[in-house]
Amino acid sequence: xxxxxPVAVAFLSGFLMIVAFFGSGEWLSMLTNEALRYMTIxxxxxxxLGVVSITxxxxxxxxxxxxxxxxxxxxxxxxxxxxxxxxxxxITGGTVFEWLFDKIQKPMMATMFSVxxxxxxxxxxxxxxxxxxxxxxxxxxxxxxxxxxVPMGQYIYEDLPSVANWIMMFPNVAVQRGIIIGAALGAASxxxxxxxxxxxxxxxxx
Amino acid sequence: xxxQGNKGFFTRLQNVDRRVLFVLIFASVIVPLFFPLKLPxxxxxxxxxxxxxxxxxxDSSIVMLPFDFWPxxxxxxxxxxxxxxxxxxxxxxxxxxxxxxxxxxPSIADRLLxxxxxxxxxxxxxxxxxxxxxxxxxxxxxxxxxxxxxxFPTDHRGTPLSEIPLMxxxxxxxxxxxxxxxxxxxxxxxxxxxxxxxxxxPMGAGVTAVMAPKSLSFVQxxxxxxxxxxxxxxxxxxxxxxxxxxxxxxxxSQSIIHLLIVLFIVMGNVGYFAAKRxxxxxx
Numbered sequence: 001x002x003x004x005x006p007v008a009v010a011f012l013s014g015f016l017m018i019v020a021f022f023g024s025g026e027w028l029s030m031l032t033n034e035a036l037r038y039m040t041i042x043x044x045x046x047x048x049l050g051v052v053s054i055t056x057x058x059x060x061x062x063x064x065x066x067x068x069x070x071x072x073x074x075x076x077x078x079x080x081x082x083x084x085x086x087x088x089x090x091i092t093g094g095t096v097f098e099w100l101f102d103k104i105q106k107p108m109m110a111t112m113f114s115v116x117x118x119x120x121x122x123x124x125x126x127x128x129x130x131x132x133x134x135x136x137x138x139x140x141x142x143x144x145x146x147x148x149x150v151p152m153g154q155y156i157y158e159d160l161p162s163v164a165n166w167i168m169m170f171p172n173v174a175v176q177r178g179i180i181i182g183a184a185l186g187a188a189s190x191x192x193x194x195x196x197x198x199x200x201x202x203x204x205x206x
Numbered sequence: 207x208x209x210q211g212n213k214g215f216f217t218r219l220q221n222v223d224r225r226v227l228f229v230l231i232f233a234s235v236i237v238p239l240f241f242p243l244k245l246p247x248x249x250x251x252x253x254x255x256x257x258x259x260x261x262x263x264x265d266s267s268i269v270m271l272p273f274d275f276w277p278x279x280x281x282x283x284x285x286x287x288x289x290x291x292x293x294x295x296x297x298x299x300x301x302x303x304x305x306x307x308x309x310x311x312p313s314i315a316d317r318l319l320x321x322x323x324x325x326x327x328x329x330x331x332x333x334x335x336x337x338x339x340x341x342x343x344x345x346x347x348x349x350x351x352x353x354x355x356x357x358f359p360t361d362h363r364g365t366p367l368s369e370i371p372l373m374x375x376x377x378x379x380x381x382x383x384x385x386x387x388x389x390x391x392x393x394x395x396x397x398x399x400x401x402x403x404x405x406x407x408p409m410g411a412g413v414t415a416v417m418a419p420k421s422l423s424f425v426q427x428x429x430x431x432x433x434x435x436x437x438x439x440x441x442x443x444x445x446x447x448x449x450x451x452x453x454x455x456x457x458x459s460q461s462i463i464h465l466l467i468v469l470f471i472v473m474g475n476v477g478y479f480a481a482k483r484x485x486x487x488x489x
Contacts, residue, residue, distance in 0.1 A: 032348075033352040036345045036348055037349065039345035040340045042342075043342030092363050093316055105277065105309075105310070106277040110280055112278060125470040142471075150464045150465075152465060161248050165250055172422065173419075179420075
């Protein structure tokens with residue numbers, strides 16, 4: 001029963017979505033819309049599950065004075081503050097939640113992301129070596145695109161932006177399309193396996 | 207450091223202290239902001255196509271603008287949303303905002319819609335609306351094709367959609383003339399794959415620079431009418447619109463940083479090959 005019900009739900013949901021994509025009709029549209037509403041509700045509960053899980057894990061670490069336990073306390077306080085103010089006062093403009101988000105969370109996230117620029121520059125300088133033919137091609141291409149895609153590029157060589165655009169629109173797109181098609185085929189076959197009940201790892205078993 | 211002094215010049219060329227590089231990067235970002243070079247920004251075909259497609263939307267059309275980006279990429283994505291809103295409000299389009307990013311998306315949307323809407327004297331609920339966030343973006347995108355009110359019974363401020371004049375005119379994608387996606391994540395793939403392919407709504411996208419190479423394949427396949435790729439794409443769009451703003455100001459810094467990184471890469475390679483050759487000669 002523990003396996004059959006989830007497999008049946010997965011099959012019916014997947015089958016309905018496939019039929020809805022290709023078919024039409026009032027009843028089908030009604031059914032699909034209801035299923036999509038359920039999906040957003042289930043996704044909402046999965047977020048709640050995530051909150052419960054992170055609280056349990058962090059609280060466990062704090063109680064046992066495990067690794068980095070002071071950070072877990074900060075995490076729990078931040079979680080409680082954001083949830084509390086969000087639930088009590090709302091999350092729109094002028095609320096404490098909004099203030100905390102704008103003044104603390106947003107700058108911290110932007111800072112973390114900005115720091116990447118320094119590490120990327122350092123890593124590129126240390127690791128980007130033309131050791132093989134393939135690495136040399138990559139290196140030359142990267143330099144053309146990096147210079148050709150910024151305003152300074154046309155001062156260095158007038159046609160550099162056109163060469164960079166050509167690289168982006170043709171060799172790059174050809175490779176990207178191959179990756180997209182490959183990933184889509186993989187996703188389609190995995191979806192079929194789930195719908196048909198062959199793939200069951202999402203239930204925590206093989 | 208003393209040991210490094212004994213090493214050859216070419217070895218040292220490969221091992222410049224990373225703190226030196228960090229200081230140079232920092233200076234390259236900051237200095238041009240105070241002393242701009244004001245380099246002209248050449249326009250790429252994909253940005254021009256995007257701009258022209260938005261320009262071709264009939265005035266007073268209804269346009270959807272998903273704010274699908276995290277606060278971490280605001281430096282790149284916020285100017286895109288701003289320039290998009292300015293273009294749409296200038297054409298008196300009605301803007302339906304929403305976000306598929308729970309953390310921050312709706313409040314960023316609220317702030318930008320109010321601020322840019324205010325510049326053009328627009329009123330919330332009549333000229334623009336913020337639907338907010340609902341989890342599971344695939345279901346949200348598909349569901350809005352049937353009935354937006356089923357997915358978003360209320361807007362971000364908790365007002366039922368039936369009480370919002372603009373939303374009474376927008377039951378689903380049939381009323382939407384264009385979707386102006388601003389995204390820093392895979393959501394843009396789903397806008398293309400689920401909404402453009404199934405419901406046929408024309409769309410263009412502003413994406414971060416790291417996403418642009420992938421998104422260009424959607425442009426070539428005409429699934430996206432055009433693309434703003436990173437801050438550079440946004441600067442191009444700002445200049446086409448005649449509102450040079452934050453992205454344009456960032457172009458000088460970006461030019462110098464790119465040059466600096468290329469210089470260091472070349473330096474590292476010169477050092478690598480010269481040291482290798484020297485070692486070979488010395489046996």
